[in-house]
Amino acid sequence: MSCLVIAEHDNATLRASTRNAVSAAAQVGGEIHVLVAGSGCTAVADAAAGIFGISRVLLADAPHYAEQTAENLAALVVAQAPRYSHLLAPATTFGKNLLPRVAALLDVAQISEIVAVVSPTTFVRATYAGSVMATVESADPIKVVSVRTTAFAPAGDGAAAAIETIAASADQGLSRVVSRQLTQSARPELAVAKVVVCGGRGLGSGEVYRQLLEPLADKLGAALGASRAAVDAGYVANDLQVGQTGKIVAPQLYIAVGISGAIQHLAGMKDSQVIVAINKDPEAPIFQVADYGLVADLFEAVPALTKALG
Amino acid sequence: MKILVPVKRVVDYNVRVRVKADGSGLDIANAKMSMNPFDEIAVEEAVRLKEAGVASEVIAVSAGITNCQDTLRTALALGADRAIFVDTGEMRGAELQPLAVAKLLQALCMKEQPQIVLCGKQAIDDDANQTGQMLAGLMNWPQATFASKVVVAVDKSHATVTREVDGGTETLEVSLPAVVTADLRLNEPRYATLPNIMKAKKKPLEIVTPEALGVDIAARLTTLKVAEPGKRAAGVRVADVNELVARLKKDGVIA
Numbered sequence: 001m002s003c004l005v006i007a008e009h010d011n012a013t014l015r016a017s018t019r020n021a022v023s024a025a026a027q028v029g030g031e032i033h034v035l036v037a038g039s040g041c042t043a044v045a046d047a048a049a050g051i052f053g054i055s056r057v058l059l060a061d062a063p064h065y066a067e068q069t070a071e072n073l074a075a076l077v078v079a080q081a082p083r084y085s086h087l088l089a090p091a092t093t094f095g096k097n098l099l100p101r102v103a104a105l106l107d108v109a110q111i112s113e114i115v116a117v118v119s120p121t122t123f124v125r126a127t128y129a130g131s132v133m134a135t136v137e138s139a140d141p142i143k144v145v146s147v148r149t150t151a152f153a154p155a156g157d158g159a160a161a162a163i164e165t166i167a168a169s170a171d172q173g174l175s176r177v178v179s180r181q182l183t184q185s186a187r188p189e190l191a192v193a194k195v196v197v198c199g200g201r202g203l204g205s206g207e208v209y210r211q212l213l214e215p216l217a218d219k220l221g222a223a224l225g226a227s228r229a230a231v232d233a234g235y236v237a238n239d240l241q242v243g244q245t246g247k248i249v250a251p252q253l254y255i256a257v258g259i260s261g262a263i264q265h266l267a268g269m270k271d272s273q274v275i276v277a278i279n280k281d282p283e284a285p286i287f288q289v290a291d292y293g294l295v296a297d298l299f300e301a302v303p304a305l306t307k308a309l310g
Numbered sequence: 311m312k313i314l315v316p317v318k319r320v321v322d323y324n325v326r327v328r329v330k331a332d333g334s335g336l337d338i339a340n341a342k343m344s345m346n347p348f349d350e351i352a353v354e355e356a357v358r359l360k361e362a363g364v365a366s367e368v369i370a371v372s373a374g375i376t377n378c379q380d381t382l383r384t385a386l387a388l389g390a391d392r393a394i395f396v397d398t399g400e401m402r403g404a405e406l407q408p409l410a411v412a413k414l415l416q417a418l419c420m421k422e423q424p425q426i427v428l429c430g431k432q433a434i435d436d437d438a439n440q441t442g443q444m445l446a447g448l449m450n451w452p453q454a455t456f457a458s459k460v461v462v463a464v465d466k467s468h469a470t471v472t473r474e475v476d477g478g479t480e481t482l483e484v485s486l487p488a489v490v491t492a493d494l495r496l497n498e499p500r501y502a503t504l505p506n507i508m509k510a511k512k513k514p515l516e517i518v519t520p521e522a523l524g525v526d527i528a529a530r531l532t533t534l535k536v537a538e539p540g541k542r543a544a545g546v547r548v549a550d551v552n553e554l555v556a557r558l559k560k561d562g563v564i565a
Contacts, residue, residue, distance in 0.1 A: 104444035174452035
């Protein structure tokens with residue numbers, strides 16, 4: 001057995017999600033290699049070589065990998081695939097975009113967003129918005145697996161793996177990134193934050209969302225999130241969406257403000273360590289998963305909480 | 311320019327899906343079924359492209375058991391021009407999985423030569439998020455996943471797609487033909503009106519089989535068991551903000 005983990009990075013920094021995928025690979029067993037494909041990404045390869053459990057880093061450095069397009073990366077991964085029994089990547093928008101294309105080119109299934117490794121051929125994954133945990137077995141010669149980052153602790157440092165430069169595949173010339181509009185924020189990133197403050201339709205408007213939740217988040221050093229209903233209503237951008245079709249989070253503390261708690265939302269946050277719900281409706285389903293429920297008018301309770309945190 | 315839109319029949323998003331007591335499967339025999347919500351968004355986008363004069367024809371496709379034809383009729387009522395149903399039968403209880411669906415769509419793309427395949431980004435039953443990317447790979451076409459905006463160039467040589475990615479958005483230019491998968495904010499789908507539902511019954515619906523398309527639809531993954539996730543222990547109601555803060559401090563989650 002041998003695993004190849006596809007690194008997620010921006011050519012300068014290795015994304016923490018890569019470390020979660022390495023932990024899943026460690027549970028599969030065998031040697032673990034990391035593929036770093038990018039442009040001018042030596043620093044990323046150096047960081048990957050230090051991850052505990054890694055025995056080799058494959059580095060493919062070429063201009064047409066700079067933007068991480070699925071077409072070019074898939075061609076490269078497929079060329080390396082015969083050396084491995086498992087290909088893994090984090091189930092972020094990066095991994096979700098890339099891995100199914102790789103699997104199809106290899107004529108194998110892809111196993112989406114696993115939360116547990118039962119054996120090298122058998123995995124557990126969530127379906128139906130987390131209502132059903134399915135144990136699935138693959139009969140394919142190569143297992144292509146995306147990894148739910150919150151289900152595997154990030155691998156730490158502790159290795160000094162060799163970096164092997166590999167040949168780039170040809171530029172497919174099918175797509176190009178015109179621009180990126182990335183949210184600039186001093187707050188921690190939603191997917192990895194220790195504390196998340198999440199707002200829903202109960203807030204009534206984007207203005208109130210910012211007015212009430214930003215001071216609370218600042219006090220707690222928290223990331224901000226939102227329910228799908230709040231995103232639909234235009235309060236905040238879609239990349240803050242927590243739930244089945246948005247981000248999956250599992251912080252130490254999750255504070256849900258004005259969120260009723262549809263099953264699709266619970267799917268994205270119910271593995272948080274401590275859940276606090278503030279809602280004026282005592283029957284709101286969010287209270288069924290909350291460790292601490294406060295039935296109150298959020299327009300009074302949230303500023304009071306911000307103040308009480310000193 | 312043709313647009314192909316794959317649509318999936320799924321358990322309605324309002325239905326709370328439960329696992330059978332013996333863990334052998336799901337209790338969904340009588341559940342309300344609907345079109346996958348992301349596929350509705352894909353149909354809407356394709357119909358809007360036709361209404362804008364960009365596309366000439368919108369073809370809806372579904373694969374599965376006979377009842378999937380209901381989902382295709384919904385797509386026709388929403389504005390698709392014709393439909394293709396791939397009748398897979400019951401498959402002796404085996405699942406129709408994303409790779410098999412991508413291969414069926416590949417065969418139909420060879421035949422119909424669409425310039426864009428517009429899919430939903432994921433189905434809300436298996437939550438796989440794979441089929442569009444797989445089809446793009448099999449066709450060696452570019453892919454623009456998680457789209458929130460699609461603009462087709464006047465000469466129809468390429469499309470500019472805004473994608474929802476972690477941390478923000480990305481604008482991608484893809485040559486056509488291409489696969490685009492729809493995210494939540496691409497549009498707000500219309501409702502089918504009664505006259506359109508009546509008209510949809512008369513629109514053409516072609517039935518084909520995997521054998522006729524030369525596609526092996528055998529499942530690659532076997533579901534060994536299903537289970538409900540672990541339940542969280544019941545929490546407590548706190549009287550006010552001060553009690554809440556005291557409890558959180560005691561738990562050590564705030565300083």
